[in-house]
Amino acid sequence: MTTLAIIGGSGLYDFNRLTNVQHHRVETPYGAPSDDIVEGELNGVRLLFLARHGRGHRLLPSEVNFRANIFALKKLGAEKVVSVSAAGSMREEIEPGHLVVVDQFIDRTKGRPSTFFGSGIVGHVMFADPVCPSLAEQLFAAASGLGIQVHRGGTMMVMEGPAFSTRAESKLHREMGVDLIGMTAMPEAKLAREAELCYATLALSTDYDCWHESEDDVTVEAIIAVITQNVNNAQAVIQQLTEDLPQERGCGCATALDTAIITDREVIPPRIRDELKPIFGRVL
Numbered sequence: 001m002t003t004l005a006i007i008g009g010s011g012l013y014d015f016n017r018l019t020n021v022q023h024h025r026v027e028t029p030y031g032a033p034s035d036d037i038v039e040g041e042l043n044g045v046r047l048l049f050l051a052r053h054g055r056g057h058r059l060l061p062s063e064v065n066f067r068a069n070i071f072a073l074k075k076l077g078a079e080k081v082v083s084v085s086a087a088g089s090m091r092e093e094i095e096p097g098h099l100v101v102v103d104q105f106i107d108r109t110k111g112r113p114s115t116f117f118g119s120g121i122v123g124h125v126m127f128a129d130p131v132c133p134s135l136a137e138q139l140f141a142a143a144s145g146l147g148i149q150v151h152r153g154g155t156m157m158v159m160e161g162p163a164f165s166t167r168a169e170s171k172l173h174r175e176m177g178v179d180l181i182g183m184t185a186m187p188e189a190k191l192a193r194e195a196e197l198c199y200a201t202l203a204l205s206t207d208y209d210c211w212h213e214s215e216d217d218v219t220v221e222a223i224i225a226v227i228t229q230n231v232n233n234a235q236a237v238i239q240q241l242t243e244d245l246p247q248e249r250g251c252g253c254a255t256a257l258d259t260a261i262i263t264d265r266e267v268i269p270p271r272i273r274d275e276l277k278p279i280f281g282r283v284l
């Protein structure tokens, strides 16, 4: 049975369509993940759900323990990860309420631990294409099949936050070719690649960033209505995805570490090798 993990962002704190539900409190070498991981079944797929900010939304983007989250999901057997993220739109055509299956990121986060390497293991994974092409295609197909407004491809800038951009920054980001702005897809995507997980982001456009003239008149009610609709759409897309999810992983994600590790195997500390077995065990 394929194991699909869902990391839920703002608004998506649980996934109540599962059967055979179990809760896992996982400890990792990096500490605890954002919350318990909920395991269940949906359409013959084993599904793991993790609320990125914790249930009740307790963690700032900067406070999310991304390494613990990815480590815990991998330890529980995840092969694929769908990351659901609320985002601001930098393009007129990406309207609030639209979904985007992004394919590129620009990392503007600051000081977040972003690798499982270090402590005696040096390695570099390929990251030119940070999103799994197969999983992204399946996500897009699921959303379009439901008649939801969805865009295929796009560049998401990931900023540190928690404050939103200044107007000058927002205009600059548009000139840089950014389509969406968010706060959490990095370093999540990098860590997923190092953990040899297929990773794709389903971005939920909640508003136009402050570059757009209409932003001055936005009401809280309007934003909440959009978030509610987005979360319902994201749940429907995930349900549809599980109906058609192939067992095979026709992509290179599962072998991302084949040529990544440079350190001489002889000098890798046994304790680290042991601690990081869920991540590096296949190649060490």
Ligand SMILES: [Zn+2]
Pocket (backbone or CB within 6 Å): 132, 133, 134, 135, 197, 198, 199, 249, 251, 252, 253, 254
């Ligand atoms: Zn993949």
